[in-house]
Amino acid sequence: MQIRLSGILCQATGGASTVEVSGATIGDILTSLVQKHPAIQEHLDDGVAVAVNGEIYRDRRDQVIPEGSEVFLLPRIEGG
Amino acid sequence: MPYETDYTNQKFSVIGNRVNRPDGVDKVTGRARYGADASAAGQLVGKILRSPHAHALIKKIDTSKAEKLPGVKAIVTGDDFPDFTGGNRSLMDTLENCMARGRALYDGHAVAAVAAVDAQTANEALKLIKVTYKKLPHVTDVDEAMKPSAPVVHDWIRTAGIEPAPTTASNISQRNEFGHGDIDVGFAEADVIIEKTFKTEQTHQGYIEPHACLATLGPDGSGELWVTTQGHFTFRNMCASLLGLDVAKLKVTSSEIGGGFGGKTHVWMEPVALQLARKSNRPVKLVMTREEVFKATGPTSSTSVDVKIGAKKNGRITAASAELRYQSGAFPGMWGMLGAMTSFACYDLKHVKSVGYDVLCNRPKVAAYRAPSAPMAAFGVESVIDLLAAELKMDPVEFRIKNAAKKGTRASYGPIYGPIGIGPTLEAVKNHPHMKKRLGKNQGRGVACGFWFNFGGQTCTDLNIGIDGSVNLTVGTVDVGGSRASLALIAAEELGVDYDQVRVTIGDTSSLGHNDTTEGSRGTFSSGMATIFAARNAIDVMKQRAADTWGIPVEQVVWEEGVARAKGRQNSNLPPLSLKEIAAKSPRTGGPIAGHNEVVADGAGVSFASHICDVEVDPETGSTRVIRYTVVQDAGKAIHPDYVEGQFQGGAAQGIGWALNEEYIYGEDGTLQNAGFLDYRIPVCSDLPFIDTEILEIPNPNHPYGVRGVGETSIVPPLAAIGNAVSNAVGVRMTHVPMSPPRILKAIEDAQ
Structure with a gap:
């Protein structure tokens, strides 16, 4: 599947806004992404959010990604 | 056991009622205890000396006269905060913001702090600390700060998000671009285009209660912090990281909070209070003035x-x-x-x-x-x-x-x-x-x-049922907007009891697993979810107790409207057991009845x-x-x-x-x-x-x-x-x- 990226995260993928990754859960695809682009690890350590079909997950790495989902990596968001 | 988070469209009997808030009487009678309302035997008063300059090199801090003042028990400067950050830049920023390290970066930046026997002595001591500054050029306007000629706030900043990566310092820490399509194509299709520039000035959240805390920290590295905060677990982790403490040895209790709105999601002077307590080996109470709140906490951007x-x-x-x-x-x-x-x-x-x-x-x-x-x-x-x-x-x-x-x-x-x-x-x-x-x-x-x-985030709750059937719900998300009432309603709905039967307490950091800060509109969303699951966990226990009492398999027991009922014609002679009845018998049927849940509440x-x-x-x-x-x-x-x-x-x-x-x-x-x-x-x-x-x-x-x-x-x-x-x-x-x-x-x- 493809994971899409935006903002400053693209810098860690050499400017690529989509990366082909594999895995069944959010944790799996993030591992796959790091294997392809190790520079993204720094951002994962700072915190990211993952949108699966528009639903934003900040913390759940065990979230299963349904077949055909759109997956979007976002910077972690702070609230007030 | 994991519980389903999906919406079920259930019918509610308690949810949606406009019940009285449980903290209301305490707040209107002055009984509620806020950040400044705690005290401890032998406590000292903490005060902070702040930079009068927008940007200055701190050439020397002479504390010798202040140290000799009778009643002064401890003085700290940047030198008293060793670097435990392990290279984490964000942590170092927080530490440097709590206490300047060689440079004062804004008007109000902390440069030293004193713990003394009373406020008068502490203020006197602040006057005796001699700081030698060398003023540096400053910039306070966002557009001015972006100009290449602007004074640079940090010489290590290289703008992230720009290719090729800059090699020189600037005040722009990062550039982020979002969007899709091709705006040139889109604007070419437009019949009308409007373009304008806007400015907004910096504002403060304006919470009525200033930042306040009471800190103790012994030589063994064990301490306690009573503090007004939106997230006492986050404060614990942050203070432990900044001061080189074991997380489990620092107990943080959140006071009632007189407003936060995001401004109490970060530590500002709490590590300073703890360090003063460690150095003096006495409890230290530190309460900001309104001027300090404006100058040295976290307003929003201009x-x-x-x-x-x-x-x-x-x-x-x-x-x-x-x-x-x-x-x-x-x-x-x-x-x-x-x-x-x-x-x-x-x-x-x-x-x-x-x-x-x-x-x-x-x-x-x-x-x-x-x-x-x-x-x-x-x-x-x-x-x-x-x-x-x-x-x-x-x-x-x-x-x-x-x-x-x-x-x-x-x-x-x-x-x-x-x-x-x-x-x-x-x-x-x-x-x-x-x-x-x-x-x-x-x-x-x-x-x-x-x-x-x-957003949601990490959440942990405990629900304990007393032998009289009253319910104590302990949550770890600070109540900034009435969540105790909402969470009591949720517990009452699940258990099938009256709202007044449920008391909600905000647990300290030693009583629950980690809870993320109350931010991102998450308090009722995430603790509500954990409360539902903790209550269902307790119901599972009560169903088992009822089954054991009746001598039937638990699968034949259902929980309806606050009572356990035995299903099936063969059990028709078994009268329902209410929550109160099950609770009353609990000492002889297996001991306390409790429910617990920890959840990462995503999907807000x-x-x-x-x-x-x-x-x-x-x-x-x-x-x-x-x-x-x-x-x-x-x-x-x-x-x-x-x-x-x-x-x-x-x-x-x-x-x-x-x-x-x-x-x-x-x-x-x-x-x-x-x-x-x-x-x-x-x-x-x-x-x-x-x-x-x-x-x-x-x-x-x-x-x-x-x-x-x-x-x-x-x-x-x-x-x-x-x-x-x-x-x-x-x-x-x-x-x-x-x-x-x-x-x-x-x-x-x-x-x-």
């Missing part, structure tokens, strides 16, 4: 924003772009990025681009303020939306409805939306009686939309609101009075409607102050000129009309009760709604917040 939107004559937007420059204070932040992400989130746009810049200045470290960064972006975007509607001779609400995002729209920040509520809020605005009220002379009406993300769902505002502007003085205000927002299921409405009204009230009056004013020397409520005017009751509310209950599919966060979104539209109303009243487009009387008069004069 901003400078360019917005350009194009549309066809038929009212369809063809392209939108924005450049958003957010001042983050003396340390890097993510505020420009959030502004860029939220700016166009309300609209369905084929071609969109937003670029956010985070910019350092010699001002205090910016913190979150209720839907951080979104109100300033909305001010620019919603103003241009109104201008476009006027140019196209369309009703501004119809124009928004025509272009509103919906299920399947690609959000300007990236993902495709699921079911969302912007359309229904706009339809509700269109049909609201407020829109039909005739306006008088010098009056104007404005409408604006707003978006915020919301994005949130939208639309506001209507009527103002009257005095053309002689430029003074603005808000005469009517209506908030429409999607709340998901409103657990306790009073508190949902309270959040809506509170956000609008803060937005009114921000839009019309509030402003950090810096002098030429870079020092803050109005660090007090006399000169920084927040709205009081007499400034505000009754703020009407309409709750839309569109269920969140990712919460068993359909709950969404409600606390933040209501502050997003007010700047723009009021800006549009004032502009319509005076006939001149307002582009600078706050729209204070001098600014309104100047805008009128300039137009003439």
Whole structure:
């Protein structure tokens, strides 16, 4: 599947806004992404959010990604 | 055992009632204990010496005279805070913000602190500390700070998000771009294009309770912190990291909180209090003055924003772009990025681009303020939306409805939306009686939309049932807006007991697993979810006790309306067992009955609101009075409607102050000129009309009760709604917040 990226995260993928990754859960695809682009690890350590079909997950790495989902990596968001 | 988080559309018997809040009597009688209300035997008074300069090298700090003053027990400076951050830049920024390390970066930056036997001695000691400064050039304006000639706040900053990576320092910590399509193509298709620049000044959350704490820290590294905070678990982790402590040895208890709105999500002086306690081996109480709160905690960004939107004559937007420059204070932040992400989130746009810049200045470290960064972006975007509607001779609400995002729209920040509520809020605005009220002379009406993300996060709760059947629910999310009432309602609903039977306590950090801070509108969403599951966990225990009592398999027991019932004809002779009966027998049936849950509560769902505002502007003085205000927002299921409405009204009230009056004013020397409520005017009751509310209950599919966060979104539209109303009243487009009387008069004069 493809994971899409935006903002400053693209810098860690050499400017690529989509990366082909594999895995069944959010944790799996993030591992796959790091294997392809190790520079993204720094951002994962700072915190990211993952949108699966528009639903934003900040913390759940065990979230299963349904077949055909759109997956979007976002910077972690702070609230007030 | 994991429980399903999906919305189930269950019928409620308790949820939705407007019950009395459990903390109400304590608060109105003065019995509630806030940050400054704790004391300990032998406690000292902590005071902080702060930089009088906007930017200065600290050449020397001589504490010798202060140390000799009788009654002074400890003095700390930057040298007393060794680096335990392990190279974590964000942690080091926090540490350096709590206590300067060689340079004072803004007016009010802490440079030393004293613990003494009383306040008089501590203040005397501060006067005896001699700091030798060398003043450095400073910058406090966001646009000035971006210029290549500007004084650089940190020489290690290289702008992230730019290719090739810069090799020289700048005040721009990062650039973030979001969007899709091709805006050049989109603007080429437009019949009308409007482009404007907007500015918003820095504001403070303005919580009434100043920061306060009582700290103890012994030589063995064990300590306690009583503190006003939105997140005591986060404070524990942060203080332990900064001071080299074991997390488990620091117990943090959250006091009642007199407002936070994002400003109490970060540590400011708590590590200083702990370090003073460690050095003196005595408890240290540290309470900020209002001046310190303004100068040395975390206000929101001042901003400078360019917005350009194009549309066809038929009212369809063809392209939108924005450049958003957010001042983050003396340390890097993510505020420009959030502004860029939220700016166009309300609209369905084929071609969109937003670029956010985070910019350092010699001002205090910016913190979150209720839907951080979104109100300033909305001010620019919603103003241009109104201008476009006027140019196209369309009703501004119809124009928004025509272009509103919906299920399947690609959000300007990236993902495709699921079911969302912007359309229904706009339809509700269109049909609201407020829109039909005739306006008088010098009056104007404005409408604006707003978006915020919301989130959930790590949550842990305990639910204990006493032998009399009363219920004690312990949660770890600080109650900033009435969540104890909401959570008691949820526990009562699940267990089938009366609301009054449930007491909710905010547990300290030693009593529960980690809970994320109450931010991101997460308190009732996430602790509500954990409460449901903890109650179901306790029900499982009670069903087993009933089954054991009856001598039947637990599978034959159901829980209905607060009682265990044995299912099936073969069990028809078994009378139901109530929660109270099961609880009374618990010592002899297996011991205490408790439920527990830890959950990562994700799936909070994005949130939208639309506001209507009527103002009257005095053309002689430029003074603005808000005469009517209506908030429409999607709340998901409103657990306790009073508190949902309270959040809506509170956000609008803060937005009114921000839009019309509030402003950090810096002098030429870079020092803050109005660090007090006399000169920084927040709205009081007499400034505000009754703020009407309409709750839309569109269920969140990712919460068993359909709950969404409600606390933040209501502050997003007010700047723009009021800006549009004032502009319509005076006939001149307002582009600078706050729209204070001098600014309104100047805008009128300039137009003439």
